[in-house]
Amino acid sequence: MIGYANEGWELAKGWLLSPAAWSQFALLIVAYLLAVYVSRKVNPVLTRLLTPEAENQSVFAKARRFVAIFLPLVMPVLAFAFTAAGEGVVRSIFDSGAVIAFGKRVFLFLAARILVRDIVRDPFLGLLGKFFIVPAAALYALGMLPFVASKLEETVVPLGNLSFNLLWLIQFAVVGGFIFWLGQWSNSQSSTYLDKQEMRPATKQLAVKAAEIAIFGFAFLVLMNIMGISLTSLAVLGGAVGVGLGFGLQKIASNFISGVILLLEGQATVGDYVELDGGEAGTIVKMTARATFLETFDGRWIVVPNEDFITTRVTNYSDQGSANRYEVPFSVHYDTDINKVPDIIEAAVSKHPAVLQDPEAPDCELRALGDSGIEFAVEFWVNGIDDGKNKFTSEVLFIVWNALKDNGIEIPYPHRVLEIKGKLPQ
Incomplete structure (x- = not known):
């Protein structure tokens, strides 16, 4: 660290005593001030152009809103561009541009920091940027990125018969994380699109699952290709997975295949x-x-x-539609004229707003001559499911009770006759 500090001091002292360095510092300040001025003039115009009406939900409007998210990058990108132009001028005059090149890298670091801090809202991408993108930009600004990369590449991590260097593992984590995040985003977009299509629910579910498998399968192949991993090297892993399916994963495979059959049928x-x-x-x-x-x-x-x-x-209960039939049992007294009961109950139940006349109107049937009364039941059709006999059944029972009371029909209760043999006690 002392050695690096001495090198940094010598470099700074050389910059402070060099006329070329002073001119480069001046160009950096001019580039920064010019970028601030231009961004203040341009940002309001770009905001108006990239902000559609709130009710406009077209693809073009969504694209404009997406581009507007990146407006905070206008200033550091302009500063980077102006500095790059100034670097070309300085190198043509002084044949040196180390100071202005350093400033250009600093502006790039500021752009990366703004991107991660102010623009990225996804938690996973924010984590990726915070721990990988911003540190890499900082190392690049200091000119230490090649040195750190070479040290990471020299550090080998043994894993059985395989070995990986740290640089490869970091690249694999960053690229793999981004590709599978992109796959997750694509999957959510495709699911949203398929949900809006007119098709059978089972077909829609099957299409969503097929799209999910295709997207993540393609993401896996792209990741293997980018990282230089030959797919033939995965043959042993595939064989091990096959053996696992044959022994320990039978239930998982059976459930997966059953799920596909459910979606198909x-x-x-x-x-x-x-x-x-x-x-x-x-x-x-x-x-x-x-x-x-x-x-x-x-x-x-x-x-x-x-x-x-x-x-x-x-x-x-929902396979052939939303209509379902239920019944409500009740009893009447033996003194009742039972010929009037069906018409009274059917007319009363038909007035319920949820009771259907199609496929069949309410039907009151004589079921049995019971011990305490004459047993009836009224059958009725409604749209939906009676939640545990607590919704439609309860309401129809109220209707039956009120209809019987209004017509003077008595609802029986058990009677017992006590017979005493011999004389009653005094």
Whole structure:
């Protein structure tokens, strides 16, 4: 460190005593002031040009908004450009430009810092810029980037029969992280686009999954190609994965294939209310490669392996549409004229706003001659699912009660006859 400090002092002393260095310092100051002046004049104009109306959501408007994000870079980029022009003039006159070249690198460092601090909003890209991009720009500004890169390249990390140098690992982390972030962004954009298309939910889910696999598969191939990794070297890894699938990962492979079958056949998709043979019931809110997520009426999520949808019996209440039939049982007294009951109940239930007349109007049926009363049940169709017999069934029960009371029909309750043999006690 003392040696580097001495070299820095000698360099600074040489710059301070050199007329060429003073002229370069002057050009740096002029370039900076000119960049500040031009940016203050240009930024308002660019802001007006790149800010469309709030209700404009076209592709061109979105592109303008995206470009406007980078307006804070105008000043350091202009300073870099003006300094580069001044460097050409200085080198032609003095055949030296170390000072102005250093200033140009400093402006580039400022641009990188502004980009990471003020422009990047994604947490992962911000982390990448904070720990890799800004330090690399700082080393470049100080002229130490080649030295540090050579030291990192000389430092080899052994990993069994393989070995990597630190520079390669850093490059792999930066490039790989950016490529897979770009893949994640592309996947979200494609999912948003596919969600807006008119197609069956199962087909839409399959298209989203296919696009996701294609995007990340392509990102993986691009990363391998950029880093110079031969795909043939992955054959051993592929064989190991195949053995793992054959032994320890059978369930994962089975669930993945079952998920693909579900998406292809469309027997259950997002938004359907299903009930499995094991008792699990709920609305499908999410389908992944491994499992399907059901949301119950009380807000809980049930994770069901995809294999269960293939190997067990599944009742899909939403497969043929949103209409479902329910029934409400009730009883009347034996003194009732039961011929009037169906017309009274059917007319009353039909007035409920959620009860449908198609595919069938409310139907009141005589079910049994019970011990305490005559048993009836009214069947009705509604759109949607009765959440645990607490929504439509409850409302129709109120209607039945009020209709019977309004018509003077008694609802029975159990009666018991007590027979006493012999004389009653005194």
